[in-house]
Amino acid sequence: MSTDKKEDPRSIRTKEMFKKAVLQLISEGERASTLTVQKVAKVANLNRTTFYLHYQDIQDLVGQLAHEIMEGISIQILSLIDARDLSEKQQFTKLLDNLYSHRDYLLILFDNDELEVQLFNFIQQLVMKRRENSEKILPENYVSIEIKTASIIGVIMWWIRKGLHYSSDYIAHQIYLLYKG
16 A cells, blocks of 8 residues: 555646746746735735645745756756767757746746756766866866856856847857867
């Protein structure tokens, strides 16, 4: 006999309605830090009592949503780390394409600082793997993995916040130009 309990489909549907309401409000310009239970419940066409049956507070909902979004992105990014058939530029383009496809949701993560920390870890793994797989012997004074990762993250964070009018291919090429020499 299994001890795993399946979640009630109505509960799942209700949670999805609250999450969609948060995403709608964010896409309309609301900041995650200014969301309230009342605003979210109104957009979801549900009441506050229902909200509190599923979440402790608005931070609980936003935190769960941020975690789900980051989990989905991380699965995509982790597949890039071991991709040997892609050049570094192709890897960054694919990474940026993934981030671009989630751009509306990434704003939620900016308020939680989860995005920057997670991206740093993934990019650091990507840089380390590329260096391990490199045929070239790197000079002793080569830029450190942490500094390279931090600068790449800086470019990516700027791009998501203010530079989305640039294509992912263009940004990947710019990152490539920064580090090809």
